[in-house]
C-alpha cells in the first residue's frame with residue numbers, strides 16, 4: 105500500500121512533512137471506523153483480516169449473546185439473509201413467520217389455527233415435521249388399517265409440493281373405482297366403497313349375495329366368486345363383471361335341450377332342475393299328458409326319448425306330440 109496512506113502530510117515548521125511518529129495503531133479502529141457501533145466488540149480481528157473487510161471469519165462472534173440464538177439450520181445461514189445490509193438491525197423474531205413465508209399457502213391458518221410454523225417444525229429442518237400420528241388421529245381423517253403404513257407423501261405430496269387440505273376424503277378421492285359400472289347404484293350408493301370394503305385390504309370385502317336378484321343356492325354356494333364374475337377383457341383395463349351378469353340359467357349354462365321347453369319367452373330350467381345337479385329332480389312324468397305306468401314305468405327313458413338332430417345340434421327329444429298306443433306299438 106502507498107506509504108502516504110498512513111504517513112499523511114503534516115505542517116512542520118511551515119514545511120510539508122510526512123508523519124512517522126505517534127501514529128496510533130493499537131486498534132484497527134485507530135484508522136478504521138467501526139461500522140458496527142461496538143455491537144460486535146472491539147476486537148476487529150475476531151472476524152476481519154487486513155486483506156478485505158468482506159472476508160469475514162465468524163468464529164469469534166457469539167450470536168447467542170443477542171436475544172436470538174442461532175440454532176440448527178440457522179447456524180449456516182449467512183448473516184445478511186436475516187440482517188440484510190445492516191448488521192446492527194434487530195430483525196423481528198417472535199414467530200417463525202416473521203422471516204418465513206407461509207409455505208403452506210394458508211392451509212393451516214384457514215382451519216382456525218395460527219399456522220405458526222413452530223407448531224409443526226423446528227429449526228433443525230422442515231422435514232420431517234412434528235406432526236405425529238397421534239395428532240393425525242384427531243383430524244377429520246384418522247388413519248387406520250393399511251393407511252397407517254403409508255408414508256405421508258402418498259397422500260400429501262404431489263411430487264412438487266405438499267398439500268394437506270382435502271376437499272373431500274371419500275375413498276374415490278384417492279382410489280379409482282375399478283368397477284366401472286359393474287356395481288349398481290343399489291350397492292354402490294354415492295361411491296360408498298365402504299359398503300363392501302374396509303381400509304385393510306381390497307380383497308377382504310364383505311357382501312351379502314342374498315341382497316341381489318340372484319340368490320346363491322345348491323352348487324352355486326360352493327363356487328368361487330370368480331367362477332361367475334369373470335373379467336371382461338374386451339375393455340381396457342379389464343373390468344370384472346357383476347351387475348352386467350344375467351341371472352337366467354342359460355347365460356352361464358348350455359341349453360342342451362334345443363329350446364324344446366321354451367314357452368312364450370320363458371325358458372325356465374327350474375321347472376325341472378335345481379341348482380344342485382342336472383338331474384330333473386323337480387320333474388314328475390305323471391304330470392305330463394302321458395303317465396308312466398305299468399311296463400312303461402320300468403323302461404329306460406331313451407326307449408321313448410330318442411336322440412334327434414336339428415340344424416346340426418344333437419339333443420334328446422322329449423316333446424312327443426303323438427302318443428297313441430299305435431304310434432309306438434304297431
Ligand code: HEC
Pocket residue numbers: 105106107108109110111124125126127128129
Ligand atoms: C497501514 C499504515 C502504514 C503504511 C501503509 C506505512 N506505514 Fe510506516 N508506519 C506506520 C505506523 C503506525 C508507524 C509508527 C510506528 C511507531 O510509532 O512505532 C510507522 C512508522 C514508520 C517509520 C518510522 C519508524 C520509526 O523510526 O519509528 C518509517 C520510516 C515508516 N513508517 C516508513 C514507511 C514507508 C517507507 C512506508 C511505505 C513503504 C510505510 N511506512 C507505510 C504505518 C504505516
Ligand code: HEC
Pocket residue numbers: 105109110127128129130131132133134135136148149152153154155156157158
Ligand atoms: C494506521 C492506520 C491503520 C491501522 C491501525 C489499520 N489500518 Fe487497515 N487500512 C488503513 C488504510 C489507510 C487503508 C487503506 C485505505 C482504506 O481502504 O481505507 C487500510 C485498508 C485496510 C483494509 C483493506 C480495505 C478494505 O476496505 O477492504 C483492510 C481489510 C484493513 N485495512 C483491515 C485492518 C485491520 C483488521 C486492522 C487492525 C488489525 C487495520 N486495518 C488497522 C489504515 C490502517
Ligand code: HEC
Pocket residue numbers: 132133136137138139140144145146147148149150151152157158160161162164165166183191
Ligand atoms: C463478529 C464479527 C465481526 C467483528 C468483531 C467485526 N466485524 Fe466488521 N463486519 C462483520 C460482518 C459479518 C460484516 C459484513 C460483511 C459483508 O457485508 O459481507 C462486516 C463488515 C464490516 C465493514 C464493511 C465492509 C463493507 O465494505 O461492507 C467494515 C468497515 C467493518 N466490518 C469494520 C469492522 C471493524 C472496524 C471492526 C472492529 C471494531 C469490526 N468490523 C468488527 C463482522 C464483524
Ligand code: HEC
Pocket residue numbers: 143144162165167170171172174178181182183184185186187191192193194195196197
Ligand atoms: C437466522 C437469522 C439470523 C442470522 C443468520 C443472523 N442473525 Fe444476527 N440477529 C438475528 C436476530 C433475530 C437478532 C435480534 C435479536 C434481539 O432481538 O436481541 C439478531 C441480532 C444480532 C445482533 C445484535 C444487534 C443489536 O442491535 O443488538 C448482531 C450484532 C447480529 N445479530 C449479528 C449477526 C451476525 C454477525 C451474523 C452472522 C454471523 C448474524 N447476526 C446472523 C437474526 C439472525
Ligand code: HEC
Pocket residue numbers: 200201204205206207208212219220221222223224225230231232233235256266
Ligand atoms: C399443522 C402443521 C404444520 C404447520 C403449522 C406448518 N407446517 Fe410445514 N409441513 C408440515 C408437514 C406435515 C410437512 C411435511 C413434512 C414431511 O413429512 O416431510 C410440512 C412441510 C413443510 C415444508 C417442506 C419440507 C420439505 O423438505 O419438503 C416447508 C418448507 C414447510 N413445511 C414450511 C413451513 C412453514 C414456513 C410454516 C409456517 C409458515 C409451516 N411449514 C407450518 C406441517 C406443518
Ligand code: HEC
Pocket residue numbers: 177178181185186195196197198199200201202203204221222225226227228229230
Ligand atoms: C429472523 C428471521 C428468522 C426467524 C425468526 C426464523 N428463521 Fe428460519 N431461517 C431464516 C433464514 C433467512 C433462513 C435461510 C433461508 C431459508 O432457507 O429460508 C432460515 C432457514 C431455516 C431453516 C432451514 C431451511 C431449509 O430449507 O433447510 C429452517 C428449518 C428454519 N429456518 C426453521 C425456522 C423455524 C422453525 C423458525 C421458528 C421457530 C424460524 N426458522 C425462525 C430466518 C429466520
Ligand code: HEC
Pocket residue numbers: 212215233235236237240243244245247251252254255256257258259260268269270271273
Ligand atoms: C392415507 C392417506 C393419508 C396418509 C398416509 C397421511 N394423511 Fe394426513 N391427512 C389425510 C387426510 C384425508 C386428511 C384430512 C384433510 C382435511 O381434514 O382436510 C389429512 C390431514 C392432515 C393434516 C392436516 C391436519 C389439519 O388439522 O388440518 C396434516 C398436517 C397431515 N395430514 C399430516 C400428515 C402426516 C405428517 C402424515 C405422515 C405421518 C400423514 N398426514 C399421512 C390423509 C393422509
Ligand code: HEC
Pocket residue numbers: 250251254258259273274275276277278279297298301302303304305306
Ligand atoms: C387421502 C387419500 C386416501 C383416501 C381418502 C383413502 N385412501 Fe386408501 N389408500 C391411500 C393410499 C395412498 C394407499 C396406498 C397406495 C395404494 O395402495 O393405493 C391406500 C391404500 C389402501 C388400501 C390397501 C391397498 C393394498 O393393496 O394394500 C385399502 C384397502 C384402502 N386404501 C382402502 C380405502 C378405503 C376403503 C377408503 C375409503 C373408506 C380409502 N382407502 C380412502 C389413500 C387414500
Ligand code: HEC
Pocket residue numbers: 275276279280281282283287291292295296297298299300301306307309311344
Ligand atoms: C357391492 C360391493 C362393492 C362395492 C360397493 C365396491 N366394491 Fe370393490 N370389490 C368388490 C368385490 C366383490 C371385489 C373382488 C372382486 C374383484 O377383484 O373385482 C372388489 C375388488 C376391488 C378392488 C381390488 C381389485 C383387484 O383385483 O385387486 C379394488 C381396488 C376395489 N374393489 C375398489 C373399489 C372402490 C374404489 C370402490 C368404491 C368406488 C369399490 N371397490 C366398491 C365389491 C365392491
Ligand code: HEC
Pocket residue numbers: 286287288289291311313316317318320324325327328329330331332333346347348349350351
Ligand atoms: C353362481 C354364480 C355366482 C357366484 C358363485 C357369485 N355370484 Fe355374485 N352375482 C351373480 C349374479 C348372476 C348376479 C346378479 C347380477 C344382477 O343382479 O344383475 C350377481 C350379483 C353380484 C353382485 C351385485 C352386482 C350389482 O351391483 O348388481 C355382487 C357385488 C356380487 N355378485 C358379488 C359376488 C361375490 C363377492 C361372490 C363370491 C362370494 C359372488 N358374487 C358369487 C352370480 C354369482
Ligand code: HEC
Pocket residue numbers: 323324327331332349350351352353354355356357373374377378379380381382
Ligand atoms: C352367472 C352364471 C350362472 C348362472 C346365471 C347360473 N349358473 Fe349354475 N353354475 C354356474 C357355474 C360357474 C357353475 C359351476 C361350474 C359348472 O358346473 O358349470 C354352476 C353350476 C351349476 C350346477 C351344478 C352342476 C354340477 O354338475 O355340479 C347346477 C345344477 C346349476 N349351476 C344350475 C343352474 C341353474 C338352474 C341356473 C338358473 C337358475 C343357474 N345354474 C344359473 C354359473 C351360473
Ligand code: HEC
Pocket residue numbers: 353354357358359360361365371372373374375376377382383384387
Ligand atoms: C321339462 C323339464 C326340463 C326343463 C325345463 C329343462 N330340463 Fe334339462 N333336463 C331334463 C331332463 C329330463 C334331462 C335328462 C336327465 C338325465 O338324463 O338324467 C335334463 C338334462 C339336462 C342337462 C344334463 C345334460 C347331460 O348331457 O348330462 C343339462 C345341462 C340341462 N338339462 C340343462 C337344462 C337347462 C340349462 C335348462 C333351461 C334352459 C333345462 N335343462 C331345462 C329336463 C328338463
Ligand code: HEC
Pocket residue numbers: 384387389392393394396400403404405406407408409422423424425427
Ligand atoms: C313309454 C314311453 C316313455 C318313457 C319310457 C318315458 N317317456 Fe317321457 N314322455 C313320453 C311321452 C309320450 C311324452 C309326451 C307327454 C306330453 O306331451 O304331455 C313324454 C314327455 C316327457 C317330457 C316332456 C315334458 C314336457 O313338459 O314337455 C320329459 C321331460 C320326459 N318325458 C322325460 C322322461 C324321462 C326323464 C324319462 C325316464 C325316466 C321318460 N320321459 C320316460 C313318453 C315316455
Ligand code: HEC
Pocket residue numbers: 399400403407408424426427428429430431432433
Ligand atoms: C311313445 C311310445 C309309446 C307309446 C305311445 C306307448 N308305448 Fe307301450 N311301450 C313303448 C316301449 C318303447 C315299450 C318297451 C318295448 C320294448 O322294450 O321293445 C313299451 C312297452 C309296452 C308294453 C309291454 C310290452 C312288453 O313286451 O313287455 C305294453 C303292454 C305297452 N307298452 C302298452 C302300451 C299301451 C296300451 C299304450 C297306449 C296306452 C302304449 N303302450 C303306448 C312305447 C310306447
